[in-house]
Amino acid sequence: MNKIRNTIGVLLLCLLIATSAGSLFAQGQSATKDEGPITLTVWNFKYAEEIAGKAFQEMDKLFMEQNPGIIIDHQAQPESNYYQLLLSAFSAESDLDVFLTHTDQRAWGIAESFHVFDDEISDVMGNYAESALKACSETNSADSDIKILPLTAQGLGIYYNKANLAKAGLDPEAVPSDWDDFLAACEALKQAGITPIMFGNQGSPFGIDFTYRVILGTLFSGDEIDGFADGTTKFTSDEFVQATGMIKELYDRGYVNVTNGSIPYFMDAINEFKNGNGGFFPGLTSDIAHWKDFGEALGYENIGYFPAPVADNAAYPENQVNQGAGIGFAVTEYSAHREAAVKYAKFMTSGEAGKIFMDATGAIVPNSTIEVDASNPMLSEVLAHMNGATVPDILNRVPGGMIQDFYNFMNLYFIADEISQDEYIKRVQNIYESNL
Amino acid sequence: MQNRMSKKLRMSQDAKDGWILLAPLLVLTIVFLLYPVVSNFYYSLTKWKGLGEPQFIGLENYVKMFGDDRFYSSLKNLFVLVLYIPLGVFVPLLIASVLRGGMKGWKIYRALLYLPNILGPVILGTIFAVMLSQVGPITELLTRLGFEHASRFYLLGKSTSAINTLSFLFVVWMRVGFGCIYFLAAMSTIDASLYDAAKIDGTNAWQDFIHITIPGIKFSIQFFTVLAFIEVFARMYGMIFTLTGGGPGYATYTLEFGVYMLSFSAYQKGYASAWAVILFFFCAIIALVQIRLIKKEELS
């Protein structure tokens, strides 16, 4: 009996030692070596996604072929806690060289640990779109304090299903972007039994969120939107109140498919729209719920687009919400392999690699070294707007900490309908102020 | 004389052995638990992002906290959660006492009841978010049955129903499996002859329950209740995050969730630490109650 116990004990001890040895070895793989290949540790919250992940793998392969001395160690990270992980990594200066990041306040809040690219990109700066560089600069300048290299130019807009509009008796070639036209179209769709606006609000109310952003883009100037970063522009402003009222009107009139429980998850809503249900969908210009996503599902000739529903008194009716840059690659300020890391970041956001990403995901990569498929009319149209009169995205400017609470209150006001509009505006302003 | 000496020897021998045996646990808890918990006190007096240097600001965080809507909503929600605890203790108690008498189909029920513990709060939060969503199966079912405004039945979308649903799921339903097994084990230590004697006296099942079962496992009931408090104050993050994200509004916010959001979403670690300190005091009270209970049991 004793012998058995002792043997088990010894075996367990060995297992413990083996595990630790194994773990140390695993860690060792990414440890720096002076001779031999350099390993870059890359974090990416899109690496586990179906389409984007494959694209990144291809891009990495290409990079490693062209740079035999560098190995890319690409790690997927959960998006829901991404910035928590980054914050922790930065504060402990953990082993991390390159990472994907958004260009909103979640990133700028911890940007002191981002490496500044200015010198290293002086030769290729002209290739990046100016608006993209500005979005990636801590001081919003096109030529300094650039801490992120842009991978996508993200914007928002309203897509519509032309066939469904025709079914409702509307002219599919007329663009119903005027607010009154938009409401009339919704009414016609509703009468025809087609869901007017496909909102995906379950979980995070992206439907309401996106609509806010595009409407506000036509009511505020670029500077005013920028004013959301430091409290200058308030949520109690007339424009925000007006936008709130406009969205509420959509709900009140029943245009936002509230009957029979059809407010689905965002991803489910996308699928429903792609299956031919619904008239309008507030979507993006890159990544998902965009021209390529819907175009491939419904046929490019069947999809229409306009930047925003424009109210009569909108000060900037032409504005297209353009984040400048949606996501991009950044390098840690303490990276032990800075040169290689910067090289990689530049590679991934331009040229061949950029093209792979663009072709795979339909994301607009704002770099002139990437050939754009000029034959696709949808893409051209979206690009025309993105390169025209643009305005920044409000959600890129507000303090990152307020977003979840803001979403929760959108739910409380629009969906649960438990507070008055005044109360709602007041609360949102409170959340905003407490996070400044 | 010899007895006293050997007792003293035994005591010091006990002490030596005791410390050796306790060493691993103490080292682990002091290093990995004590230091982080205590550091919150320090950081609560600072303005700190979690990155860079903390800036000392005295009691400003506390002032901010006592003026913060979220804080009061959290306290209110904790209160609602706590109100469900009696139910969460009574239901498994009732079920266990009936099961003690043997019951048909017990094996199947046991398997199903313990399933929530097997799946865990994160998966359960995710799946219930799907189930109870406004387009979920419940709503669909109601619609098919002819309810016109079935979509109004959005449990997680309205403030009151959200916190009550969360409370019911977490405090009552998730604890039933573990509770039944725990109480059954406790009840098996009750002297069976007590029940036989009662039968002769002609008492009924309910009286047995009140006068024999409950006093017989009094300590277990008290301890289970304390466990429930710990779960409510300090183990809800996984379920809240996946089920409602704290919303709608602040309807499902708790102190624990607030600490997370403020630390990692708002980059306000200093302010979050102030919340953690308040949470600390609640936990301290729970711990003291727990210790009191154990001491009483030890002495009896």
Added chain:
Amino acid sequence: MNVNDRTTATPFGNHHMKERLRKRSLQSITYLLLSLFSLIIAYPIYYAIISSLKTTSDYTADKIGLPSSPTLENFSRVLTQMNMFSFLLNTLLVVGVSMVVYFLVCTAAGFAFGKLRFKGRLWIFTFVLFIQIFPQMVIAGQLYQLISKMNLLNTHIGLILVWVAYFAPFGTYIMTTYYSSIPKSLVESARIDGAGVFQQLTRIMIPIARPMIGTLGIIGALAMWHELPFSMLILQRQELRTLTLGIALMQGEFGLPTTVLTAAILVTSGVPLILYIIFQNYITMGSTAGSVKG
């Protein structure tokens, strides 16, 4: 005539029959409760299963019915997109080793608190109980710094140490209760023989603890299996990650369609479910539930 058959006449009728009625109504209420609670878990699982077998158009068309053309595409997507198998192995490894350490630590400490008597025992016990209450988020930040400084980041060992530190206090409490209830005589004989601590550990304490292996095992293993915050912070590399992190990773920026999400849930819960079905008889905590007729 059996003593138990004696009925007592009361003003309210035959006592014995009333007793039976009351017992039966108590049983019915219990059956009702049990059925309700079982339904609350059974239906979601059923729903997850049928949803995971549907294509997205199938799901959009009919949310609650059976899949019209069942497909395994969601499962294959989950299994290929994420290396679930490696996650599973990692989870088994880390939970397995942690449980061994956990068991040793809890048994040793439980014995010290439960059977030995020495100065400061109650104070230390108080401390241990106290320190285990705090939520993970309160200590996550500083814990990460510690682990990082100790160079245990991205190691299974680091996670194992943290898990044992966090979960052992409760396990210690369970073992303490258990050991206190054991007659002292069992231990005394060995000590009088002059056995050293480690001999006592292996020869007495562990064998005596055998009935508790099930209890401790279930409570500790489940807690560790489902643990998310620490695993996410400490294990930052795919090859080290556990199953519970799998779903979080898959969700990406905007989440997953319900069909894929349910498939992912089923895949990650698959193993614990199977283990549970096999070992469910051991989850009785030493009681003889259901077999006591009374």
